[in-house]
Amino acid sequence: MNEWLASIRKGNLGALPAVAGLIVLCVVFSVMRPVFFTAGNFANLFTQAAQVSLIAMGLVFVLLLGEIDLSAGFTSGVCAAVLAVTMDQQGFPWYVSMGLAIVTGSVIGLVLGFLVAKAGIPSFVVTLAAFLAFQGVVLLVVKAGNIVPIRDPIIIAVATKNLTPLLGWVFFGIAVVGYAAVQVRSTISRRKQGVTADSWNTVLLRVGAVAVLLGIMVAVLNQERSRNALIVSLKGVPIVVPVIAFFLVLGTFLLGRTAYGRHLYAVGGNSEASRRAGINVDWIRMSAFVICSTMAAVGGIVAASRNASVDPNTGGSNVLLYAVGAAVIGGTSLFGGKGRVLDAVLGGLVVAVIDNGMGLMGYTAGVKYVVTGTVLLLAASVDALSRKRASVST
C-alpha cells in the first residue's frame, strides 16, 4: 500500500485518473438522471463502449511505440463492409466472412506497418493517407449511399444478445478462479526463488476486489431489464462482455508476460537501445500495426452486429478519435513506452458514460463533443504532467 502511494507521488498514476473519473461521472449522472443508474442502462454502456474499446485495445500497441494509427476507424469500417458484403451478396457463411474481415484487417496492418517501419514514412502521414483512402474504400465496397443489411443471427447476436444468467455466473467463476490461480502461482514461485513478492494479504485483497466487482456486475446484468417481461425477457450479461474480456486477457498476457510484450515497451522507451540489445525493431513496429488493424477489424464486426447493417459511415465520424481518446484517458501515453490494454477498456467506458449520460440529460451532440474533447485534453495533460513529475523526481 505504501509502495503504491509512493509510486503515485512519483507521477506513476496508472489507472487512478480513469477510475476516479468513471466514479465521479457515474455519481453525477445518477444523481441528475436516476434512469442512468438502472440495469438496463448499465447493459447499454457495455454495448456502446464495445467498438471503441476494441479498437482502442489495438491502438494501445501502436501508441506504446510512440506511433499513431489514424486509420483504425475506417479500417474497422472496411472490415465490417467486407463482412457484410460477402455475406449479403456472395452468400458466404458467417464464419468465412468473419475470417475474411479479420484477415483484411491483418493485411491492412501489415501494409501500414511496412510503410512505417521499412519505408520510414512517419506513421502520422501513412495512416492519415490510409484514413482518407479507406473512407473511399468503404464507399466503393458498399456502393455509395447503400446500406448493406446483416441478417445472420449469429453475427447479430454478438452485440445484441445476452448470455443466460447461469452462463454469466459460469464465466464469472472461470474469471475469478483463473485470476486467483495466476496470482497465487506467481506469488508462490516468487517466494520459492526468494525474490520480492506481495504479501498474502495483498493477493487476497486483489482477488477479493476483482471477485466483488465482477460479482456485482454479473448480478446487476442478470436482472430483468425488459419493460414488459411477460412479452420478452431481457436479462443476462451481454455477449460482448466476454468478447471484450477475452481480448483484454489476451492483450494483457501478451504485453505483460511475454518477451514480445517486453520488447514492445522497450522499443517505445528507447528504440536505439532496443536495437543494440538485438531486438528486431522493424519487426516489432510492423507487428504492432498488424495487431492494431486486426483489433480494428474485430471492432468493425461488433459495430456491424450492433447496427445489423454496414453503411459508408461505419467506423467513420468520431470512432477513431473516441478510440484514441479512450486509450489516452485510460492512461496510455502518446509519447510511447507506457500503457496497458486495460486502459482501453477503462477509457472506453469513460467515453461511453459521457456519451450515454449526456444523452440522457438531453444535451445535443454539440455539447457531448465539447465535453468529450475536454476530458481527452484533461487526460493528455495528466499524462504530460505525470511524465514531467517522473523525470523531475530523479
Added chain:
Amino acid sequence: MSWKDPLMQAPFLELRGINKSFGAVQVLRDVAMSVRAGEVTALVGDNGAGKSTLVKCVGGIHPMDSGEMFINGSEVHVHSPREAAQLGIEIVYQDLALCDNLDIVQNMFLGRERTSGWVLNEPEMEQLARKTLDSLAVRTVSTVRQPVSSLSGGQRQTVAIAKAVLWNSKLVILDEPTAALGVAQTAQVLELVRALADNGLAVVLISHNMNDVFAVSDRIAALYLGQMVAQVKTTDVTHAQVVELITSGKSEGQQA
C-alpha cells in the same frame, strides 16, 4: 598463441593491422592492440583519434576494412553485435542504451529474456540480476524493481555495467563511463570497473580523464590520429608523458 611475450599469459583480445576508413577519411591506420584478462586497459586519445571507431569495430558495429582479430589466440570475425556478444564481448556505450520506462531487471535482460515456455520467468531474472549486482558489491541500488528513470547517473552507469557483466562476458569495453558523473559517483563507478578486472574479466576503459586512468588502469594504450602510438604499463609512465602522447603522439623515452 603468445607470440611476443612467452612469460606472460596470452592476451584475451589481440588486434593486428586494423584499418578503417569512412569515405576518404582514414580513421584507423594499422592499429595493433592487446587486452589481457584480469587487467584494466585504458584506451586514451584526443577527440577524433579513433577510440570509438576502434571499439565499434571490435563490437561488430562497423566492419573493419582490413586487419586481424584474435580471441584467446584464435582468429575470429565479428559481423554484428550479436556475434560479438557470443564471443563474450560487451560494450557499455557512452549514451548508456537503457530504456527509461523499464525497470532494472527488465533492462538487464533486454533482448535476452529468460522464459519458461511462452511466459517470462520473472523470478529467475530478478534473482540473477540481484546476484550479479551483489557480486559486483553494488550497494547503491536498493530495489531491482525500480524503473531506470528514477535512477541517478551513477546508478544508471552501474546498471549498464552490470548488464554487460550478466552474460558471462569475458571482455567489457566501457566508453567514457564517468563523463557525466559527479565526484562521488565517479569513484563508485571506478570501483566497479576495478572489481570487474579483479573478477578476472578483461576490461577496456575509454577515458579522457587522466585521474581516472591512473586510478584504475594496469596498462595504457594511446591512439593518436588513428595510430597506436604506445602501449605501456601504467606504472611505467607519468601523467605528463601520457598527456604528451595524446596531444603530440610521442613522448621522451617512449617509442612511437
